[in-house]
Amino acid sequence: xxxxxxxxxxxxxxxxxxxxxxxxxxxxxxxxxxxxxxxxxxxxxxxxxxx
Numbered sequence: 001x002x003x004x005x006x007x008x009x010x011x012x013x014x015x016x017x018x019x020x021x022x023x024x025x026x027x028x029x030x031x032x033x034x035x036x037x038x039x040x041x042x043x044x045x046x047x048x049x050x051x
Contacts, residue, residue, distance in 0.1 A: 005013040023035040 002014070002017050004010075005017060021037055023037045025035075026033040
């Protein structure tokens with residue numbers, strides 16, 4: 001999906017995709033840090049917990 005948006009240079013869809021999965025990007029001189037948006041949840045005895 002994202003590959004198609006990128007190859008077609010569909011900028012609005014690329015921005016939506018990035019906004020959905022990436023929280024922040026920090027650029028340093030020698031490296032790059034990317035923080036992703038993730039959600040963890042698990043089930044224990046029919047109760048669902050989210051972290």
